Amino acid sequence: MSGEGNRGDQKAQCNGVKKHRMSLPAPMFSRNDVSIWSILKKCIGMELSKIAMPVIFNEPLSFLQRLTEYMEHTYLIHQANTTTDSIERMKCVAAFAVSAVASQWERTGKPFNPLLGETYELIREDLGFRWMSEQVSHHPPVSAFHAEGLQEDFLFHGSIYPKLKFWGKSVEAEPRGIITLELPKYNEAYTWTNPTCCVHNIIVGQLWIEQYGNVEVINHKTGERCSLTFRPSGLFGKELHKVEGYILDKSKNKLCAIYGKWTECLYTVDADTFDAHKKSDKKNSEEKKSNKQTSVDEEPEEMPLPDGDTVQVIPGSELIWRIAPRPDNSAEFYAFSTFAMQLNELEEGMKGVLPPTDCRLRPDIRHMEKGDMDSASAEKKRVEEKQRLSRKNRSKSTEEWKTRWFHQGLNPHNKAQDWLYSNSYWDRNYSLLPDIY
Numbered sequence: 001m002s003g004e005g006n007r008g009d010q011k012a013q014c015n016g017v018k019k020h021r022m023s024l025p026a027p028m029f030s031r032n033d034v035s036i037w038s039i040l041k042k043c044i045g046m047e048l049s050k051i052a053m054p055v056i057f058n059e060p061l062s063f064l065q066r067l068t069e070y071m072e073h074t075y076l077i078h079q080a081n082t083t084t085d086s087i088e089r090m091k092c093v094a095a096f097a098v099s100a101v102a103s104q105w106e107r108t109g110k111p112f113n114p115l116l117g118e119t120y121e122l123i124r125e126d127l128g129f130r131w132m133s134e135q136v137s138h139h140p141p142v143s144a145f146h147a148e149g150l151q152e153d154f155l156f157h158g159s160i161y162p163k164l165k166f167w168g169k170s171v172e173a174e175p176r177g178i179i180t181l182e183l184p185k186y187n188e189a190y191t192w193t194n195p196t197c198c199v200h201n202i203i204v205g206q207l208w209i210e211q212y213g214n215v216e217v218i219n220h221k222t223g224e225r226c227s228l229t230f231r232p233s234g235l236f237g238k239e240l241h242k243v244e245g246y247i248l249d250k251s252k253n254k255l256c257a258i259y260g261k262w263t264e265c266l267y268t269v270d271a272d273t274f275d276a277h278k279k280s281d282k283k284n285s286e287e288k289k290s291n292k293q294t295s296v297d298e299e300p301e302e303m304p305l306p307d308g309d310t311v312q313v314i315p316g317s318e319l320i321w322r323i324a325p326r327p328d329n330s331a332e333f334y335a336f337s338t339f340a341m342q343l344n345e346l347e348e349g350m351k352g353v354l355p356p357t358d359c360r361l362r363p364d365i366r367h368m369e370k371g372d373m374d375s376a377s378a379e380k381k382r383v384e385e386k387q388r389l390s391r392k393n394r395s396k397s398t399e400e401w402k403t404r405w406f407h408q409g410l411n412p413h414n415k416a417q418d419w420l421y422s423n424s425y426w427d428r429n430y431s432l433l434p435d436i437y
Contacts, residue, residue, distance in 0.1 A: 025369055178192075
């Protein structure tokens with residue numbers, strides 16, 4: 001997009017619905033009667049993307065739609081664009097990186113694996129962005145995405161290869177791939193990778209989710225970075241959902257601290273104040289420990305309850321992000337946020353505009369959303385079999401699969417291998433797309 005004159009026919013561009021839906025057509029089915037163990041006991045230590053799971057364990061979204069939830073808190077990018085101070089911008093970008101995984105809280109349903117060539121687009125004029133994504137590889141499964149501000153004020157792009165492993169009581173998802181945010185106004189680019197996500201108690205008990213690992217957001221222009229740690233819950237859940245770290249200058253001096261919970265909110269505070277608080281916190285917990293004898297062999301079966309519901313706010317802190325509350329009906333609808341409820345919305349007017357590969361037109365997801373599990377299961381088998389057959393036919397004819405909207409290349413900012421957007425999706429020429437459904 002290069003200015004107003006190039007927007008094309010406004011009608012053709014708009015696939016959005018001005019008034020978005022607030023629920024799904026049907027509530028979710030109970031998973032209580034289905035034994036996941038009978039399927040997973042053969043899979044310990046294996047790569048889960050190759051295992052066909054019954055549709056009851058899914059949620060009615062494709063992984064491409066689930067990725068789009070990165071954009072729920074786009075206002076943080078707009079906020080970054082309004083400040084001339086690079087440290088203030090870093091605070092907003094770091095909060096955006098954390099907010100991007102916040103939608104995973106309590107989301108224990110598995111999104112549908114995208115078919116090769118599957119796409120998804122979303123235009124949200126109210127939030128100021130348009131997004132498109134494509135499944136560019138099936139084995140390994142790689143999803144590439146590209147979003148841009150409607151005022152040409154940012155670019156957000158990347159590719160994710162979610163490596164899933166089953167470890168007996170839990171499933172671990174390591175989202176490999178680089179995420180890049182560009183702010184043209186400041187000629188800045190930021191890159192980071194996501195933390196590891198783990199779903200616990202998948203055999204028995206209440207399912208619960210944690211994220212852990214280090215996330216480093218780098219400003220490639222200034223050399224400043226935000227180094228964050230997503231803490232594992234620990235034995236008694238004291239660290240559950242906690243995120244903390246520092247913004248550092250290019251010489252690695254601490255400029256300020258960031259802390260909070262990825263399920264809730266993030267604050268920023270002076271680094272010395274934060275360090276002093278941590279020191280006294282550690283001293284207090286050590287005193288408590290010495291007064292209380294505990295057994296080290298225990299492992300938390302149920303979800304650990306954190307100390308109190310909210311983040312302990314250190315005096316002098318400034319709030320930089322708070323999660324949008326889930327709607328009251330969220331538990332009936334796969335723990336979806338309001339934003340997630342709207343991702344698979346399909347109005348009559350969209351059908352002539354969307355490419356035939358868009359997830360909204362995928363029959364198994366559509367049936368599941370309507371509560372017809374038998375049809376969803378049958379359609380899931382059918383489209384997966386169709387994909388296998390296409391692959392088999394290609395291997396016989398030496399014909400290679402060509403991605404439509406992305407190509408492989410080096411990320412211009414950190415020179416790592418990446419999938420780069422080929423720029424032609426919004427021209428709306430979809431005549432040569434494959435029939436994947």
